[in-house]
Amino acid sequence: MLNPIRGLALGLLASFALASAAPAQAPVPPAAVTGAAPTTVATAQPAKPADIVHAAPTPGIGQPTDKISLQPQETAIGHEAQRFHDYILLPMMAIISAFVLLLLLWVIVRYRAAANPVPSKTHHNTFIEVVWTLVPVLILVCIAVPSIRLLAHQYSPPKADLTVKVIGNQWYWTYQYPDNGDFEVVSNMLKEKNQVTGKERPRTDADGPRLLAVDERMVVPVGAVVKIITTSNDVIHSFALPAAWVKMDAIPGRLNETWFKIDRPGVYFGQCSELCGARHGFMPIAVEVVSKEQFAQWVAFKGGTMPGAKPANNPDATSPNSPAVAGSGTTPPVATDTPVAGTGEKPPVTSQPAVAQN
Numbered sequence: 001m002l003n004p005i006r007g008l009a010l011g012l013l014a015s016f017a018l019a020s021a022a023p024a025q026a027p028v029p030p031a032a033v034t035g036a037a038p039t040t041v042a043t044a045q046p047a048k049p050a051d052i053v054h055a056a057p058t059p060g061i062g063q064p065t066d067k068i069s070l071q072p073q074e075t076a077i078g079h080e081a082q083r084f085h086d087y088i089l090l091p092m093m094a095i096i097s098a099f100v101l102l103l104l105l106w107v108i109v110r111y112r113a114a115a116n117p118v119p120s121k122t123h124h125n126t127f128i129e130v131v132w133t134l135v136p137v138l139i140l141v142c143i144a145v146p147s148i149r150l151l152a153h154q155y156s157p158p159k160a161d162l163t164v165k166v167i168g169n170q171w172y173w174t175y176q177y178p179d180n181g182d183f184e185v186v187s188n189m190l191k192e193k194n195q196v197t198g199k200e201r202p203r204t205d206a207d208g209p210r211l212l213a214v215d216e217r218m219v220v221p222v223g224a225v226v227k228i229i230t231t232s233n234d235v236i237h238s239f240a241l242p243a244a245w246v247k248m249d250a251i252p253g254r255l256n257e258t259w260f261k262i263d264r265p266g267v268y269f270g271q272c273s274e275l276c277g278a279r280h281g282f283m284p285i286a287v288e289v290v291s292k293e294q295f296a297q298w299v300a301f302k303g304g305t306m307p308g309a310k311p312a313n314n315p316d317a318t319s320p321n322s323p324a325v326a327g328s329g330t331t332p333p334v335a336t337d338t339p340v341a342g343t344g345e346k347p348p349v350t351s352q353p354a355v356a357q358n
Ligand SMILES: [Cu+2]
Pocket: 168, 236, 237, 238, 272, 273, 274, 275, 276, 280, 283
């Protein structure tokens, strides 16, 4: 349940989003001012438990398409891999397959028993033996050079702008943000309308395709080098995001590392790619790439902090373990700067300590 002060912060965030969308809206008079922050303004709106507004996915981007090819790639590594696949591997495979097929057909027809009552006893042809040794070697070299170069690029990550710890569970994902106050997001697949029970929210098209949409996405800033650390709480899972050319096993008791950098805002879907039990097919991955401002807003909404962000009026606020302010019970302190729509001011930053949910 939301506590009232956190509810105020949510209300502020919601009103900020509304104000940006509809500048003609009448100004809301300040209704209450908290003691912790003299500039804090609380609107009279009821606290909205709703989430931050998330982007709807774009068909054909970050999700399976009906084309026979790799999923459209969104990272530099992905483009390199796609070029390698499209212009080197695929043509080579096609040429070799066609060559072997034609050779077989030619041998079957030309040297059939009916046409050759007396079989040829030819053996040893130095030229052909050199050719059939050298040509496969050259083919392998042609594949190995770009392949090893691609691997080297994959395993030479640039300096990370953000680290996300991805933890596989039977059968959902949790995403921890150690750079942002170590808050955690638990991501479950959204069920269809006819499958939900109780208060579960069914999937809508704005969430994403069936079996890929989740209730909580991993959110990352656009253009940021995101370091992914994978591990697992139970069995081996695999974090795979095809549009980012990422697939990394999540192994209990071990930390694996991969990375991606996506330059286009949007929603990108993936799936667990290691058979991990009965519901292996029902633990999708959704990564939402947003602007830096939206990311900061989302982090604040989740109770995290941005690295280097100054806590507003509360020196304890940067510590995730900071005790609650005396007199406010167990309620963590919240201070929110007044957002001013249309002036290009920064979105509100809360100083609420991160809540670890382990
Ligand atoms: Cu799994």
